[in-house]
Amino acid sequence: MKKLISCLFFIGVISVTSGQIKPDFSRISDHPRLLLRQGEEEKLKEGVLTHTAWRNLHEVILRESTAILDMKPLTRNQIGRRILQTSREALRRIFYLSYSWRMTEERSYLEKAEQELLAVSQFADWNPSHFLDVAEMTLATAIGYDWLYHELPEASRQTIRNAILQKGLAPGQDAAYNGWRRAKNNWNQVCNTGLSFGALAVFEENEALCNDIIEKAIASIRIPMEAYAPAGNYTEGYSYWAYGTSFNVLFIDMLEKAFGSDFGLSSQPGFLQTASFYANLMGTSGRVFNYGDAGGVEGLQPAMFWFANKLQDRSVLFIEKDFLERQKFNEKSNRLLPLAMLWADGIDVNKIQAPTTKLWHATSENEIAVLRTGWNKTKDIYVGFKGGTASVSHGHMDAGSFVLDMDGVRWASELGMQQYNSLESAGLKIWDMHQQSPRWDVFRLNNFSHNTLTINGQLHQMEGNAKLIKKSENEEQINAVFDLTSVFASQLEKATRGIAVLNKSYVIVRDEIKTGKNRATVRWAMLTPARVDKIDGNRLVLKNGKKKITVFLEDMDDIQWKSWSAEPPKEYDAPNPGFVFVGFEIQMNPHEVKHLNISFNVGDHEKRSGHTLALSEW
Numbered sequence: 001m002k003k004l005i006s007c008l009f010f011i012g013v014i015s016v017t018s019g020q021i022k023p024d025f026s027r028i029s030d031h032p033r034l035l036l037r038q039g040e041e042e043k044l045k046e047g048v049l050t051h052t053a054w055r056n057l058h059e060v061i062l063r064e065s066t067a068i069l070d071m072k073p074l075t076r077n078q079i080g081r082r083i084l085q086t087s088r089e090a091l092r093r094i095f096y097l098s099y100s101w102r103m104t105e106e107r108s109y110l111e112k113a114e115q116e117l118l119a120v121s122q123f124a125d126w127n128p129s130h131f132l133d134v135a136e137m138t139l140a141t142a143i144g145y146d147w148l149y150h151e152l153p154e155a156s157r158q159t160i161r162n163a164i165l166q167k168g169l170a171p172g173q174d175a176a177y178n179g180w181r182r183a184k185n186n187w188n189q190v191c192n193t194g195l196s197f198g199a200l201a202v203f204e205e206n207e208a209l210c211n212d213i214i215e216k217a218i219a220s221i222r223i224p225m226e227a228y229a230p231a232g233n234y235t236e237g238y239s240y241w242a243y244g245t246s247f248n249v250l251f252i253d254m255l256e257k258a259f260g261s262d263f264g265l266s267s268q269p270g271f272l273q274t275a276s277f278y279a280n281l282m283g284t285s286g287r288v289f290n291y292g293d294a295g296g297v298e299g300l301q302p303a304m305f306w307f308a309n310k311l312q313d314r315s316v317l318f319i320e321k322d323f324l325e326r327q328k329f330n331e332k333s334n335r336l337l338p339l340a341m342l343w344a345d346g347i348d349v350n351k352i353q354a355p356t357t358k359l360w361h362a363t364s365e366n367e368i369a370v371l372r373t374g375w376n377k378t379k380d381i382y383v384g385f386k387g388g389t390a391s392v393s394h395g396h397m398d399a400g401s402f403v404l405d406m407d408g409v410r411w412a413s414e415l416g417m418q419q420y421n422s423l424e425s426a427g428l429k430i431w432d433m434h435q436q437s438p439r440w441d442v443f444r445l446n447n448f449s450h451n452t453l454t455i456n457g458q459l460h461q462m463e464g465n466a467k468l469i470k471k472s473e474n475e476e477q478i479n480a481v482f483d484l485t486s487v488f489a490s491q492l493e494k495a496t497r498g499i500a501v502l503n504k505s506y507v508i509v510r511d512e513i514k515t516g517k518n519r520a521t522v523r524w525a526m527l528t529p530a531r532v533d534k535i536d537g538n539r540l541v542l543k544n545g546k547k548k549i550t551v552f553l554e555d556m557d558d559i560q561w562k563s564w565s566a567e568p569p570k571e572y573d574a575p576n577p578g579f580v581f582v583g584f585e586i587q588m589n590p591h592e593v594k595h596l597n598i599s600f601n602v603g604d605h606e607k608r609s610g611h612t613l614a615l616s617e618w
Helices: 004-015 041-050 052-067 084-104 106-120 133-147 152-172 186-201 207-220 222-230 237-259 274-280 303-311 315-327 339-341 422-423
Strands: 359-361 366-374 382-386 400-404 409-412 454-457 465-474 479-483 493-503 506-514 519-527 531-536 540-543 547-551 561-564 580-588 593-601
Touching: 004 315, 041 084, 041 339, 041 382, 052 084, 052 106, 052 315, 084 106, 084 133, 084 339, 106 152, 133 186, 133 400, 152 186, 152 339, 186 207, 186 222, 186 237, 207 222, 207 454, 222 237, 222 400, 237 274, 237 303, 237 315, 237 339, 237 400, 274 303, 274 315, 274 359, 303 339, 339 540, 359 465, 359 479, 359 593, 366 479, 366 493, 382 493, 409 540, 479 561, 493 580
Parallel strands: none
Antiparallel strands: 359 366, 366 382, 382 400, 400 409, 409 519, 454 519, 465 479, 479 493, 493 506, 506 593, 519 580, 531 540, 540 547, 547 593, 561 580
């Protein structure tokens, strides 16, 4: 039934797109027509002259472009089934160099950009069997071709144009390669965007083909945009938000500049609100809530400036302000960095204020809750709390898991993603998502590596979905409660976890568990990068540098904390240096009820918190 509804939706949006909101291709302007039109450089230059933050970013892009001048041209380097690293580096080089040429008219940038464009254009192909590679390479060549068009010799234009048509757009029309048009994940956003940029860049060469690509993209990209409804939660988490959403914003920007309309895309439910989702994934330790297949801190996120302008809300840029002030640009890897200059509109960074949010949550297929006492790095508490399901794209068996920041330190951590090629090269079918899939043998993907409960050493139920059933923004007790029962189907009769920040000073994690007809061994585990300073029965002290927290097992004097290695069991698993687990096990009889209360207090404390209210009273 879900597949039928999705199919009908897809047919419906195609018919709408080909009807009343059909793009008017007569509006397409001369080159440059993508992102930054002729003469718009002058406004960017004003921002560079007026604000230190934008001058610093501009100079970083120029310095990195100068460094690129001495690099050998890219070659087609395939790693496993991907040339994605090459495509992304091509985008970084060509975008940086093209920006630097347009802002300075220094011919060395133009000449190097032309060299890189010709190099990738002469590849045998752009690897359509892994179409993200094609999409990013098409975006790279489209920007370079469009931005440098009037300065490139006709012979170079012809070579680049043919490559876009033959190695980018043509395979995108082949049913063997374009299944992403029906996908509801980042592949749809990235591939539609890359091909649409290519189509618009070379529009004059084959108008019918380019019309078809862009019209289909307007219809298709609505499918993954459904994931933002109703209030901005993005199913795939931090890193894939940065990927899919950035490309989605690129697509909308392209439509607005080319046709004067985004055909209702930015008003899709939840899309603009997703800026708050991304901002709230940054903890007060400076680390992110990296559940699922997430990597580390992305650095400055250009898409957030686009959202801030659309929303007329500067507070969503509070994290970006910090990156700007500390010049954390990740210019060696952030291939979209020049977009920050284009989308920031010269905003005065000093006028960006912190949000007032203390609890962030939005219903979705893969729910989370974020609790905090504020946005101050040195003093405020932050908890990222995961519900949801492992059955979504890039999902882990992490329902019930959490990260915890206190006193500016990350005490409870997530390992995040493992590079896919390392697992694929070991022969694992990690994209098979059923319960018996070898995907769940991978340590970082299953529940054994997460800060959650494990019953009888078994995997979580992949199709289970933990939903938020209760929450409070009361500053004296900010809390959220997830029902985990479906995640433990056939293992427990009932499982509920709540996390509360109390009196702006300490944190409680409470589990309410009821067994079914069988006995159960319940493992409570937390991964930490801290050192175990001492264990005294049900009292645990963790230390990071000169800072400490005390963790109590409330009202459970017969249980003792334990610590154990975070080293994984399989050769193909990534190592986890610097991490250990702390936790405990309890034995439960059939039809028994247990309430577990774990409190977290800053410093080396001797007293318990004393807060043991049932979740029904929260």
